[in-house]
Amino acid sequence: MSGSSQSVLTTGDPGHAVAEHNPVAGLAHDSRGGISNPILGMLLFICSEIMFFSGLFAAYFSVRASTTPWPPVEPADIAEHFNLHSEPWFAAILTVILVVSSVTCQLGVWAIRRDDRTGFIRNIGVTVVLGIVFLIGQAYDYATLGFGIGDTTFGTTFYTLTGFHGAHVFGGVVMLSVVLYRGLAGQFSSRHHDAVEASSLYWHFVDVVWIALFSTLYIL
Numbered sequence: 001m002s003g004s005s006q007s008v009l010t011t012g013d014p015g016h017a018v019a020e021h022n023p024v025a026g027l028a029h030d031s032r033g034g035i036s037n038p039i040l041g042m043l044l045f046i047c048s049e050i051m052f053f054s055g056l057f058a059a060y061f062s063v064r065a066s067t068t069p070w071p072p073v074e075p076a077d078i079a080e081h082f083n084l085h086s087e088p089w090f091a092a093i094l095t096v097i098l099v100v101s102s103v104t105c106q107l108g109v110w111a112i113r114r115d116d117r118t119g120f121i122r123n124i125g126v127t128v129v130l131g132i133v134f135l136i137g138q139a140y141d142y143a144t145l146g147f148g149i150g151d152t153t154f155g156t157t158f159y160t161l162t163g164f165h166g167a168h169v170f171g172g173v174v175m176l177s178v179v180l181y182r183g184l185a186g187q188f189s190s191r192h193h194d195a196v197e198a199s200s201l202y203w204h205f206v207d208v209v210w211i212a213l214f215s216t217l218y219i220l
Helices: 037-066 089-113 117-144 152-184 194-219
Strands: 006-010 017-021
Touching: 037 152, 037 194, 089 117, 089 152, 089 194, 117 152, 117 194, 152 194
Parallel strands: none
Antiparallel strands: 006 017
C-alpha cells in the first residue's frame, strides 16, 4: 500500500491476509500517475533559472548593441585577446565534453528505469567525471584568455555569463555525485528514481545553456 513500509500479500483465503515487510514499497512511484514532487520542484527551479539566464543574455546583447566596435579595440594590449571567434577550438572541445556528459546522464536514467543498476552507476560516474573535466578546462581557459573581468564591458559580460554557468555546472556535479553515492548504496530502482530524473533534467538544462553561451560568445 502506497506510503507504507508494508505491503499486503493475499492468500488463498479471501478473508485472510498476511502482512509482508517491503522496505521499497513506501518509495514507489505514485501508481495513480502524474508528476512527482521532486521532478515538479526541479522543473519549477529550472523555470526560475531560465529567467535568470535570460536576464544575463539580455544584458549582454544590450551592452553589445550599445558598444561600437564589438568587441572593443581599446586598450590595444588587452583588446587583442577579445576576438574569441579566431580561436574557438578549446571552447568547442569543452562543448563536446558537456554534450557527451548529457548523453551519458540520460543513459544512466534509462538504465535505472529498467533496473540496470550497473549501467546506471557506470553512466552517472562517467557523467560526474566529464563534468569535473569541463570545470578544469574552464579554469584553464580563464588562465590563458589574456583578459580579466574588469577589462572593459566585454570582459565583465564574458566572465559574468560563463562564471555563473560554471557555478551551475559545479552544482550539477555535486548533485550527480550525491545521486551516484546513493546509487552505490542501492537506494534507487525502477520504482524509485525520482532524484535521478530530477538531477538529469538539471544537467540537461546546464548543457543547453552552455550551447547557447558558446554560440553567442564564440560564433555570433
